[in-house]
Amino acid sequence: MTDFTTARPFRHDQVERWDGETDVAIIGFGAAGACAAIEAAGAGARVTLFESGSGSGGASALSGGEIYLGGGGGTDAQRAAGFEDSTEALEAYLMMAGGPDADAVKVALYARESLNHYQWLRDQGVPYKGTFLPGKIIEPAEDDTLIWSGSEAAWPFSETARPAARGHTIQFMGWGGGRKLVDILEARVRALGVDIQTDARALSLIADAAGRVTGVVVRIDNQPRFVRAQRGVVLATGGFCMNQDMLRRYTPQTMRLNDPIGENDNGSGILMGMGAGGDAIHMDEFFTTCPWIIPESLVKGIFVNERGQRFINEDCYHGRVSRTMLDQPGDRVFLLVDNAIFERPLDLARIEIAAVGETWEEVERELAMPEGTLAHTVHTFNRYAAEGQDPIYRKALEWLKPLNEAPFAALELNIRTSFFSFFTLGGLNTRPSGEVLDRAGEPIPGLYAAGRTTSGLPRWGHGYSSGLSLADCTFFGRMAGRAVASAQPT
Ligand SMILES: Cc1cc2nc3c(=O)[nH]c(=O)nc-3n(C[C@H](O)[C@H](O)[C@H](O)COP(=O)(O)OP(=O)(O)OC[C@H]3O[C@@H](n4cnc5c(N)ncnc54)[C@H](O)[C@@H]3O)c2cc1C
Structure with a gap:
């Protein structure tokens, strides 16, 4: 049997038969993949979602379901709690949180669109009670839905950006609302008729001689299946905190820590993207907390x-x-x-x-x-x-x-014995549209990525704030879904 590798794409001209065909292939059914699927299917594309696990989830389903939102005068919850959050303040905070190489284009877009994104989440059925819980909170103990989730009120952030609480958690009793968030997104994905393939691990991308990504090899029932993706492939496989070899190579500081948090963060999407010529950036960055x-x-x-x-x-x-x-x-x-x-x-x-x-x-x-x-x-x-x-x-x-x-x-x-949970923040360099860029800054035709497979809004461990990862996954997952659905079929 042919060996497939994440290190380089399988050659298009060596595909003997195509086992399936779709407009958009999305790899990974966490928050980023789900949001990409919703937008792509909503735009009329035929979408197939491949997930190596037996169901949706990933790290997204383990999470607190907290999303960093605000600006534009504030969400209803922020306004009710007395925060008049401006787009400028949100943008200034996100630029600081993103560190020395914050992605100014993504930050500006997200700051501008954050309120609309909040409405979009609600339209999908994500409930927000609208009650604010003051103080230092990791996740609400009950079903309140607005908390301080970053360094907004602390120096030096407070001097640059007017402080506002922006951590919007899904209404859920206790910690761990992420499962509910993913269930709601999954229901939308199903309602839109997306073809969902579980127990389906992507082994390798497929690319033609010019470097265009044309499909993906997926293992289903222990057999490699060759799937043609007419408009493109979206990599949404999460980060790499569970891949020891990648941690050693790219993020050696984490070798001191014992508690990676995630579900299946094996880095395969990042490796496939790099193998196809994608640039991976900020690979040494990670979130950690005790x-x-x-x-x-x-x-x-x-x-x-x-x-x-x-x-x-x-x-x-x-x-x-x-x-x-x-x-x-x-x-x-x-x-x-x-x-x-x-x-x-x-x-x-x-x-x-x-x-x-x-x-x-x-x-x-x-x-x-x-x-x-x-x-x-x-x-x-x-x-x-x-x-x-x-x-x-x-x-x-x-x-x-x-x-x-x-x-x-x-x-x-x-550091070595206390509970320092961590996940990675480095990943593929993408445009706000999710197009994966090569080292020359040019998009790789047919290849998109979202969520922790990319280096997005959160890309600096010293500036990370709760809710930034899911904000990035859900919003830029949507952007990738839209962009790939409107790409020219090949
Ligand atoms: C306990 C915990 C709490 C957290 N709380 C928050 C929070 O409240 N707010 C916040 O913003 N962030 C939080 N985070 C971080 C956040 O949950 C993750 O960074 C985010 O959910 C990543 O989403 P994703 O869609 O990129 O990846 P994931 O949700 O991990 O989804 C990736 C999916 O891809 C699948 N996959 C992997 N490789 C392949 C392959 N080769 N083929 C097919 N499928 C594949 C995986 O099985 C997985 O289902 C938390 C994380 C944890 C662990």
Whole structure:
């Protein structure tokens, strides 16, 4: 039997027989693939969706179903909660969140269209209760649907973009509304008559001598099937946090972490895209977080590294703080708390008490740090905090408090043993239309991609905010579906 590889496309002129034919082949039935299918089928194209699992889902179904939305004066939920969110503020925030190489074109389009996208989601049947839950939240414990989900109110973001809560979670009781989100999208996909093939793994793209992608080889019933895609193929297979070889090559920092989160993030779509000549960018970027902000009183503590030095304003998004922990020397950072704010961290976080003392000097000694390091950091912090200031990292007043009530403790977050969940943010370089670009910046005919197979709105681990991935998957999945449906058939 012929060996098929993600590393290069199968040659079109070597296909002996076509087992199937469609206008649009979509690979992967998570949020990005589903949204691409809805738009492509809605535009009248014949769409076939191939999913290697036994049903829809992917990481999307494991998620909190939270989507980053706003701008244009605000969604109804934002306005009801008193946020007059402007498109300019949303755009400015997304540019910061995207890091030094944010995709300005995608950001501007998303900021402009975010309210319409919210309406589109509602039109598909996604419910939003419209109630706002203030404070530091990972996902609502009940069925509220608006939360602060990033670093909007924290320095330096708050200085550039007027803060607004933008994390819109699907109405769902408790954590994990992603399954409901995907079920709703799947119902639309089915209603539009999309041909859904499950237990169908894409093995290789098919391309002609000129490099145009003309189809895909899919394994069904343990047999390779050659599927002709007249208008194009959309890669929506998620990221690569579960592919050890890719992590080692492209994202070695994650080798220190033990908890990839996803369903089937094997990187196959990225590899197929690269094999067809696609450029993959920001492959070293990833989201990571240890859920240290629960209970939220801990946010009033301060982090120090193994040298006793503070390194961030702790009121930033928990993922930004967690990502910055990996930049510190050694594997351990310590969250310093006093008696007034101490509460037991979540068991899930695997955070241990490393030292306790009646003075900060005692805590410092117990951690075997050189004299005057940690203690100096805390005393300096306390002196300014007592005046309502944090001139070094500008932590907001709401979370600022001197750590002066004994006993004191250092809680250890260990990169190698605490729960640092992660998923990848690097992927294929695409236009807002989902067209995959080669290294010269030219589109590869017939090839599109969306979701975590691409490097999209979220592309910088230090700026990631909850809801950005699904915002990108759902919106740019739609854009890819529209574009491929209107491509010239070959
Ligand atoms: C626990 C958890 C909570 C999260 N919460 C949020 C949140 O609230 N908001 C947010 O924005 N982000 C969240 N994320 C991240 C977000 O869920 C993902 O980044 C996003 O869902 C990725 O969507 P996708 O469509 O690109 O990929 P996926 O949803 O992973 O879908 C890809 C699909 O492709 C299939 N596939 C893979 N390879 C092949 C192949 N070769 N052939 C055929 N099929 C293939 C997979 O089986 C999978 O079903 C969370 C992630 C996790 C794990």
